[in-house]
Amino acid sequence: MIFESHAHYDDEVFDEDREELLRSLGEHGIGYVINVGSSIENCRRTLALTEQYSFVYGAMGVHPSETGELDEENFAWLRAQCAAPKIVAVGEIGLDYHWQEPEASVQKKWFERQLELAKDTGLPVIIHSRDAAKDTLDILRAHGAEEIGGVIHCFSYAKEMAREYLEMGYYFGIGGVVTFKNAKKLKEAVQYIPMDRILLETDSPYLAPEPNRGQRNSSLNLPYVVQAIAALKGIGCEEVEEITSGNAKRLFGIGQ
Ligand code: NI
Numbered sequence: 001m002i003f004e005s006h007a008h009y010d011d012e013v014f015d016e017d018r019e020e021l022l023r024s025l026g027e028h029g030i031g032y033v034i035n036v037g038s039s040i041e042n043c044r045r046t047l048a049l050t051e052q053y054s055f056v057y058g059a060m061g062v063h064p065s066e067t068g069e070l071d072e073e074n075f076a077w078l079r080a081q082c083a084a085p086k087i088v089a090v091g092e093i094g095l096d097y098h099w100q101e102p103e104a105s106v107q108k109k110w111f112e113r114q115l116e117l118a119k120d121t122g123l124p125v126i127i128h129s130r131d132a133a134k135d136t137l138d139i140l141r142a143h144g145a146e147e148i149g150g151v152i153h154c155f156s157y158a159k160e161m162a163r164e165y166l167e168m169g170y171y172f173g174i175g176g177v178v179t180f181k182n183a184k185k186l187k188e189a190v191q192y193i194p195m196d197r198i199l200l201e202t203d204s205p206y207l208a209p210e211p212n213r214g215q216r217n218s219s220l221n222l223p224y225v226v227q228a229i230a231a232l233k234g235i236g237c238e239e240v241e242e243i244t245s246g247n248a249k250r251l252f253g254i255g256q
């Protein structure tokens with residue numbers, strides 16, 4: 001059984017066949033999905049999906065690139081939603097310096113506020129960090145990230161950075177990029193990270209793995225990610241599925 005730890009099925013590119021696609025996941029071995037919020041509107045839609053599908057859980061958070069929309073009023077709304085029954089994380093939150101929009105000071109402010117929100121609610125965090133390795137780590141440390149717990153989504157840094165997050169007790173979201181031929185750094189990191197810290201994710205509709213690179217992604221592509229991890233670790237695909245599912249259930253407190 002595969003646990004999909006990061007997807008955006010509320011995205012409008014799924015409007016035409018969302019119901020059919022989500023209903024088909026079970027028969028393809030996908031047992032759980034975390035639908036991850038990225039803006040206030042996406043959080044609203046995520047909540048609806050968690051109510052509609054028994055196997056869909058949600059994360060409430062605003063992506064760094066969307067933090068320009070946050071104010072005290074919608075932040076209070078976000079806080080209240082964290083108490084909903086199937087909300088299991090705060091995310092995705094973090095820093096994205098690849099797109100310096102909004103400016104770094106705004107991203108940092110709301111990253112810190114959302115980390116505090118996670119601490120207050122007792123939920124783990126789903127971290128988005130792009131071209132911002134040092135600032136992400138500094139802010140996490142300053143806010144007692146070890147106690148909060150969480151996953152570094154779409155981990156894209158090298159082994160050295162993996163070591164820092166391992167020491168903080170964090171998990172690593174590994175997705176389609178691990179199947180790319182040029183992802184040498186990430187493949188090395190995956191070999192280095194212990195199996196009990198890896199989660200499977202797609203970031204659907206983005207980052208489809210080989211051989212479907214460039215197409216709309218969905219959890220149905222996760223077996224390609226499983227195969228890539230199994231090859232790097234020298235273990236079987238079933239073992240990869242089993243261990244990563246156990247990891248996700250432990251982190252998000254599902255089915256324990
Ligand atoms: Ni995402």
